[in-house]
Amino acid sequence: MPAYVVRRLGHLLLVAAGVVVITFSMLHLIPGDPALVVAGEFASDESVKAVRARLGLDQPLHVQFARYVVNLVRLNLGESFRSNVPVRRELALSYPISAQLAVYSMLIAGVVGVPLGVIAAVRRGTLADLATMLVAMAGLSMPSFWLGLNLILIFAVRLGWLRALWSGALIDYLLPAITLATFSVALIARQTRSSMLEVLSQDYIRTARAKGLAARTVTYRHALLNALVPVITVIGLNFGYVLGGTVITESIFSMRGMGLLLVGSILDRDYPVVQAGILVLALNFAVINLAVDLLYAVIDPRIRYE
Amino acid sequence: MLKRLARHRSAVVGLIVIGVLILAAIFAPVLAWHAPDIQNLPNRLAQPGSPGHVLGTDELGRDILSRLLYGARISLAIGIVVVLVAVGVGVPAGALAGYDSRYDAPIMRLTDLLLSFPGILLALVVVAVLGPGLRNAMLAVGIFSVPVFVRITRASVLSVRDLEYVHAARVAGSSDVRILFKHIMPNCLAPLLVQATFRVATSILTAASLSFIGLGAQPPSPEWGAMLATGRVNLYIAPHVTLYPGLAIFVTVLAFNLLGDGLRDLLDPRLGTTH
Numbered sequence: 001m002p003a004y005v006v007r008r009l010g011h012l013l014l015v016a017a018g019v020v021v022i023t024f025s026m027l028h029l030i031p032g033d034p035a036l037v038v039a040g041e042f043a044s045d046e047s048v049k050a051v052r053a054r055l056g057l058d059q060p061l062h063v064q065f066a067r068y069v070v071n072l073v074r075l076n077l078g079e080s081f082r083s084n085v086p087v088r089r090e091l092a093l094s095y096p097i098s099a100q101l102a103v104y105s106m107l108i109a110g111v112v113g114v115p116l117g118v119i120a121a122v123r124r125g126t127l128a129d130l131a132t133m134l135v136a137m138a139g140l141s142m143p144s145f146w147l148g149l150n151l152i153l154i155f156a157v158r159l160g161w162l163r164a165l166w167s168g169a170l171i172d173y174l175l176p177a178i179t180l181a182t183f184s185v186a187l188i189a190r191q192t193r194s195s196m197l198e199v200l201s202q203d204y205i206r207t208a209r210a211k212g213l214a215a216r217t218v219t220y221r222h223a224l225l226n227a228l229v230p231v232i233t234v235i236g237l238n239f240g241y242v243l244g245g246t247v248i249t250e251s252i253f254s255m256r257g258m259g260l261l262l263v264g265s266i267l268d269r270d271y272p273v274v275q276a277g278i279l280v281l282a283l284n285f286a287v288i289n290l291a292v293d294l295l296y297a298v299i300d301p302r303i304r305y306e
Numbered sequence: 307m308l309k310r311l312a313r314h315r316s317a318v319v320g321l322i323v324i325g326v327l328i329l330a331a332i333f334a335p336v337l338a339w340h341a342p343d344i345q346n347l348p349n350r351l352a353q354p355g356s357p358g359h360v361l362g363t364d365e366l367g368r369d370i371l372s373r374l375l376y377g378a379r380i381s382l383a384i385g386i387v388v389v390l391v392a393v394g395v396g397v398p399a400g401a402l403a404g405y406d407s408r409y410d411a412p413i414m415r416l417t418d419l420l421l422s423f424p425g426i427l428l429a430l431v432v433v434a435v436l437g438p439g440l441r442n443a444m445l446a447v448g449i450f451s452v453p454v455f456v457r458i459t460r461a462s463v464l465s466v467r468d469l470e471y472v473h474a475a476r477v478a479g480s481s482d483v484r485i486l487f488k489h490i491m492p493n494c495l496a497p498l499l500v501q502a503t504f505r506v507a508t509s510i511l512t513a514a515s516l517s518f519i520g521l522g523a524q525p526p527s528p529e530w531g532a533m534l535a536t537g538r539v540n541l542y543i544a545p546h547v548t549l550y551p552g553l554a555i556f557v558t559v560l561a562f563n564l565l566g567d568g569l570r571d572l573l574d575p576r577l578g579t580t581h
Contacts, residue, residue: 262430281424
């Protein structure tokens with residue numbers, strides 16, 4: 001186990017290094033002279049030169065990269081072109097919002113998706129199964145922004161139960177979290193159903209039933225625990241979708257999270273914010289993936305990766 | 307095989323919807339009563355069912371049904387182009403990685419790196435570099451879809467690479483290229499076809515999302531996601547402006563997902579969900 005943890009940590013570092021290289025390269029991959037792009041098409045020669053110096057673009061590439069990495073280690077993410085506020089401060093404000101949204105969504109997805117899948121599998125072939133799978137299929141195909149707008153329309157405008165305007169209160173996360181969770185609920189329900197069906201057809205389940213154990217015990221203790229391993233894979237992979245999906249969801253509900261910050265920065269070509277935002281989300285994802293992989297090894301002792 | 311597909315109910319529903327969409331896209335100029343970009347300001351936000359406008363008009367008085375019909379062209383084109391880009395890059399890379407172990411590690415590390423960007427974020431990176439717009443959004447979603455095809459192709463190639471008949475072909479003097487394309491790749495087609503179908507759905511959804519947040523197709527394009535983005539301003543007084551484009555995206559994506567599920571049940575029994 002410890003060797004496995006060390007190896008996975010090494011892998012995490014590798015991914016992190018790759019992500020850093022990509023975010024560093026972003027500014028250099030822009031077609032044309034990045035300083036000209038940043039300063040604007042009609043900027044004077046002096047202001048282009050000033051931008052070049054400010055961004056360190058006049059230095060050799062390896063010096064620029066070294067400086068970028070050193071700054072990252074010091075958690076110095078530069079300053080926003082738009083506001084001149086340190087990027088770190090902007091992220092400190094927006095990150096908790098996105099993180100909460102992602103966590104609430106995953107909670108909803110797990111708490112709703114797994115039982116739905118279990119019900120569908122246990123009552124396989126019945127109306128309950130068919131209905132669950134139809135709803136799941138619809139959930140997979142639903143554009144989240146459309147769902148979000150409809151939820152606002154129904155619950156905030158028509159029924160007046162919830163506010164449509166974002167204020168940052170806990171209750172304001174409800175509609176966004178449901179919006180973001182829908183796709184994941186569908187995915188998890190489908191995965192739970194098919195892996196439950198597979199486990200339920202195994203010999204040891206028949207043995208457990210033959211022993212006269214209660215159906216409930218067989219379903220939950222014997223089948224579900226074993227069926228959960230692939231479900232956890234899907235939940236882990238899905239965290240990536242949820243992290244990326246916050247970008248869309250925040251736009252729908254005007255939440256001041258990382259997504260809204262990123263989109264605004266991309267439109268305004270505020271590259272320090274874009275680089276830092278993408279870096280933070282990608283590193284988050286890498287850490288979550290590591291956690292999921294380690295969780296596996298704990299749940300299923302057979303898993304010891306080579 | 308086609309017969310079995312015809313007996314798969316949800317796949318048939320998906321196929322019919324896709325057929326209707328393709329016809330709508332092809333015959334949009336004939337079917338649409340109005341040009342998609344003709345403004346009629348006195349007749350703004352007309353309700354569905356008003357004279358001459360079955361689905362009403364938007365904030366500039368443009369006929370929503372006509373815009374949806376023209377939008378079908380864009381969405382289907384997005385789905386097809388994105389999958390072509392992803393298959394065009396991903397399949398050769400995956401085949402190379404699976405067939406020749408010298409290329410395996412570098413190609414797979416690069417794939418892992420692409421996969422380390424969560425969800426739609428990789429597409430955002432590409433748009434951030436190249437700038438917003440429909441073409442760049444399509445390219446972005448295409449790059450975002452490449453890793454899936456690399457992995458599937460590699461896995462399928464690996465599973466048949468060392469089988470007897472491949473050795474026999476080599477002994478018979480076939481070149482690597484011939485072995486790969488003539489003998490190995492045909493065996494990988496099934497999972498690729500299934501995945502390509504699902505990816506059309508995902509791509510349409512992702513590209514529409516990009517347009518919705520302002521990074522994809524720009525107004526006045528009748529792209530469905532962009533229509534929703536401009537319509538949301540009047541969400542409270544004219545919900546129909548956002549209702550129909552969203553419904554169009556939903557139905558289209560659903561159709562490709564249903565077809566994908568059907569194809570998977572038929573072609574890839576190991577992954578079947580309907581036992």
